[in-house]
Amino acid sequence: MSHPEPIQCDLMIIGTGMAGMAAALFAANRGLSTVQAGVSSEVIYASGYMDLLGVHPIEDQKLWDNPWAGIEAMAREIPNHPYALMEMEDINTALEEFISFFHENGIPYQRKMAENVEVMTPVGKTRPTYFVPQSMWAGVEAMKAQHRCLLVDFQRMQGFSARQIAEVIGNKWPNVRPARIRFPEGDKLTELYPEWMARKMESPIIREKLARIIHPLLEDARVLGLPAILGMTRTKEVVEDFANRVGVPVFEIPTIPPAVPGLRLKETYEQYISGKGVRLLFPKRIGQVQQEPDGAFLLTVEDTVSNDRVRSRGILLASGRFLGGGLHAGRKRIEETLFDLPVFQPAARSEWHREDFFDPRGHPINRAGLEIDDTFRPLDISGQPAFPNLFAAGSILAHQDWMRMKCGSGLAIATAYAAVNAFVKQRVDKDLQA
Ligand SMILES: Cc1cc2nc3c(=O)[nH]c(=O)nc-3n(C[C@H](O)[C@H](O)[C@H](O)COP(=O)(O)OP(=O)(O)OC[C@H]3O[C@@H](n4cnc5c(N)ncnc54)[C@H](O)[C@@H]3O)c2cc1C
Known part of the structure; x- marks a missing residue:
């Protein structure tokens, strides 16, 4: 009209x-x-x-x-x-x-006032940036502190490989251990897309199911890394709840564009x-x-x-x-x-x-x-x-x-x-x- x-x-x-x-x-x-x-x-x-x-x-x-x-x-x-x-x-x-x-509106950011911080790219390289989504901040701190980290990727998800990231980042952060797991309710799909997963993660039931899959794999890991799938619009709530369920801080790494953080x-x-x-x-x-x-x-x-x-x-x-x-x-x-x-x-x-x-x-x-x-x-x-x-x-x-x-x-x-x-x-x- x-x-x-x-x-x-x-x-x-x-x-x-x-x-x-x-x-x-x-x-x-x-x-x-x-x-x-x-x-x-x-x-x-x-x-x-x-x-x-x-x-x-x-x-x-x-x-x-x-x-x-x-x-x-x-x-x-x-x-x-x-x-x-x-x-x-x-x-x-x-x-x-x-x-x-x-x-x-539910997408908090974090920075150090007078410092660029080192962040990870989807392929495991690092680069400087200033403001970081809070959902990624635990990774910035864990890399700096060299904490032991479990980094997971998912069966049937393209373009994000925990193993590749762990290899590429290995000289800077050797304590990253990769694991590939299944995503709850993802078995019937031929391919998993980050946007679909992010929307699924807004459900507490899916978060609980995923936490149960991850929990036995954590071993000595003090932090958990995932591709950017922790909710679409209520990320703060999803990150906090999921960290409570797995028992360690969690962080996201951006996937290749177009990716969930931009969406x-x-x-x-x-x-x-x-x-x-x-x-x-x-x-x-x-x-x-x-x-x-x-x-x-x-x-x-x-x-x-x-x-x-x-x-x-x-x-x-x-x-x-x-x-x-x-x-x-x-x-x-x-x-x-x-x-x-x-x-x-x-x-x-x-x-x-x-x-x-x-x-x-x-x-x-x-x-x-x-x-x-x-x-x-x-x-x-x-x-x-x-x-x-x-x-x-x-x-x-x-x-x-x-x-x-x-x-x-x-x-x-x-x-x-x-x-x-x-x-x-x-x-x-x-x-x-x-
Ligand atoms: C792949 C990619 C990755 C990036 N990664 C980062 C990053 O990691 N960190 C970072 O800080 N920045 C990043 N950026 C940059 C940032 O997001 C912005 O794209 C950049 O700062 C430029 O923004 P802009 O608004 O000037 O232009 P654009 O983002 O190009 O927006 C231009 C807008 O103008 C509109 N437009 C043009 N012509 C017309 C018309 N005739 N009528 C109506 N609308 C029109 C377009 O539709 C579009 O909405 C990235 C950008 C890209 C493309």
């Missing part, structure tokens, strides 16, 4: 990835009427770990134990990196505000964000955008069956890079897909990539994106804000390579915070002038 009259709002958020989610939450928390649209959610590919800054400079592969010190160094050396436009205190406030939304974030967000007043139009694509004589934007929001129109006083563009759809690699140049904003990029296509795909410096294309002013407004070719009321956040921004710098979620959340606050300040200033 199409709405004859446009939906009116203060701020339209384009994108439902990490930056779009954070921006919608911040906007709602500041009392803005907010509409959000997105086609897909790349969040489902996330491991659940939230990086702040792990690596800088990329070419030296220098790892930072203290991400805040890393950001300070990086801001000095890459002054146009989006983090460099922000105060450290604001980055921290942004993370806390975002994380507390998930905490309140948890997506489902929890979708379930609770409307309670904050955000109107979520999903899955829907922004078709056209035009500016009205009074400066407001009129957007067409489409899916295969209906069109909505939204009239907003401002837009926050969080449409991501190539995977999300915010940037498109054309035959000759990289384009921004909605406003055709200028994209910072190498002069010629031949310079997008270095010769060696595995070059430790990464590729110039990875730093392509929108250049912004200090209030997070994308610039036009003359270097001025393209529109007074268009803001941008997340991975679409130029001068960052979030994947190699290990700053994906932190960058998305922090820049969303800065962009929303800039919009709020602009509105307040306008109202004061009126």
